[in-house]
Amino acid sequence: MVPINYYIILSAILFTIGALGVLVRRNALIIFMSVELMLNAANLAMVAFGSAIQSFSGQIFVFFVIAVAAAEVAVGLALIVEIFKSKQSIDVDQMNSLKG
């Protein structure tokens, strides 16, 4: 018997580590990975809630979130490759102009 509170606290900790990664790192790829970590923490909370109320809706929502995350990663990585081609760097501090 694991209380649902434990899952919620774990999910909050993982989300915070992801947010911290977005705030402190300068490598665009690692910022992107931190975003994935935050999505994953939210998914964990949703499956835990769905399991606690004995319902499928949590799992189905997580299924859609994973599909959207796959699409997001494809587009985001293509953008990062394009930025690297024009700037020769993926340091987010270098991305300070709108025109490439």
Added chain:
Amino acid sequence: MTLDLILFLILALIAITTALGMLLSRNAIYSALFLVLNFITVAVFYLLLGSPFIAMVQITVYAGAIMVLFLFVIMLLGAESLPRAQILPWQKPLAIALAVVLAVEATVLLLTRGRPAGEIVPPDASVNTVNNLRDLGTALFNQYLVPFEVTSILLLVAMVGVIVLVRKEKRVH
């Protein structure tokens, strides 16, 4: 301490350690590999919560496809680590303070608002068998058919968008 609780605590320790490893590694490849381990740990959590289908999707899509894409791009760009640049001195303490505030807020809000009561019952045999998958599929193709189709269109749009983004532009002079 039941067996479930011990298992949960060990897995939670692994999940938090790998997340911190992802955050603190200098090399982006190490970060990606730590994140793979984190995703697999979360998949085991899904198994503990009685949703084997989501656990398998997590491993194939997240730990498989998405992280392979990440590793591929890291190696393609050859951008494992950035050269040291001057950093803002106040950025890191401020970020850590804000993150602590976020963690406390999120935990307090989630624990006090809209919490379904009680403990999670460990999944028994009826939940953890093929019935779960069949019911999930039935719900997905009846009740949630429209979101499912919208998701397929979204994936198609993402595919077309990526091709347009990385295509070589024809210069007009």
